[in-house]
Amino acid sequence: MVLSGAVKMSRKRSAESASLLKHVPDAKRACWGILTSQGSWADRSPLHEAASQGRLLALRTLLAQGYHANIVTIDHVTPLHEACLSGHVACVRALINAGANVNAATIDGVTPLYNCCASGSVGCMELLLQNGAHTHTHHAHFPSALHEACKRGNSQCVESLLSHGADPDHQVPHLGSPLYMSCLHRHTDCSKILLHRGASVNVGRADDSPLHAAVRQDSADQVAVLLDFGADVNSRDGDGQRPVELAHADGQTKCLLAAFEGSPRTLCQLCRLKIRNVIGRSRLKLLPLLPLPPVLTHYLEHM
Template identity: 40%
Template sequence: MEITRTRPSLLSNIAHGLGFWSERSAVHEAAAQGRAEELERLIENGATVNIVAVDSITPLHEACIQGQTQCARLLLQAGARVDARNIDGSTPLCDACAAGSLECVRLLLEYGATVNPPLFTFSPLHEACMGGNSECVRLMVAEGAFMEAHDCHFGTPLHVACARQHIDCVKVLLNAGANVNAAKLHETALHHAAKANSLELIELLVEFGGNVFARDNLGKKPSHYTSHGSSAALCLQLYESEPLSLQQLSRVALRNALGKRALEVVPHLGLPNRMVCYLTYMPAPTLGLLTC
């Protein structure tokens, strides 16, 4: 049933117990613009911190999408719902990750924000990848975000990062053990890299075991999506015609066997430093005392 604009406040109040629907309240405005003193006065005077606009955006959503940490803290202290969802299903944590606001992300986690939403929905990790915010990606992974979380439209976070060509985010996900060959309608991250004609992404994905022969629902390999004669096309053609080295195949096999534990386990296997660096795809500084 379509909800008309004539009686939205009553319906919202009954259904959600969140206060009244509005276009944008004074609380929304103060939160979005970082006017902390004004927001504090509004709260002290009894303003509803969970008031929702017609698109179900709360003041906390506003504060987080703008990276207004102080305002977000005031709202949370006053009882704002940390996992409120707007009309698109996004939570304040999604918005903070989209904005790349590490301070807001940490604050929301402090207040128990849900890292992994219901299945088949866009997650905070997806949002961080969409925005190219690699530090937020790193933090979400550290907090237990599902790297194989599958949005019905966009696929996994790795699909999103590759489609947007955010290489730093792709590196974080792959190093943390994301499945390089996860598929959405049989389409892999390598298909996205090929569509973008990104040589750097293609080489990176293949290094982590990306399957150059994977076919999507149209029966097309990644190479079918590259521009004829481009460096990306030539690179994929080479990978298709030449087998990977035994050294590379061994690395991929070991990484697949260890999965998300690889970065933790490999340095303690008693292997030579150079081999540890190779197996973990890490430069020497990242491994502390190890020297490659």
């Protein structure tokens, strides 16, 4: 049977992608994910290559010769996507100065900001945010930069996104909340940042709470942080199970939850949680401006 032209091209692109990927380091290849899954290597321009490899002089020369900063592959991958994925700050700056769209999206909804979170490049991220990059997309099922940062444990990216107005409770239907994502992948530093910024401690994915996710991973550090911020030990997942019922019989989280249930939260903890809740997430950043003794400010900031 004769294959159609479209199928032939698809197979050719897949073969080319596989061949090229053999020469790419494992650490970098792991970041490409969605981009390479569509065969975007097949029609990359010299500008894409220069941006990906951080060759600033070549990139500037190509731009001067007439290459458009927003040139795309068939999958809508731009040179800016490539520069952010590889963490080349100088190339990102040059592309933005040449008019690159900081909110360009691939056919999979991947943005340059998302790629910064995948690679952990805070420098590239700050440039994008300073030049109008959106912290969230308008499509609920598109990849989320904040979720990607939490998944990979890039805490500095999480901090930067939240500082520029990202919603710590932003929901992606199939992923849940950013806090749920950080608990699922055992990144306690990301969880702490989200909670300090006012993330809802009990909002996870559907009926599954962040505490459920942390307990399944037997992550005692995560569980301790969640409990300190008011996690509900009596919440039930889709199967009707409480977190303690999911804990490994001889695991650290089992002991931690048992000890917690045997000694309720102190009045000091309850008051702090209540005051922070009344203040509201959007005003937590104003706490240092209140005319309070430092000890009270630190108490309310949960430092």
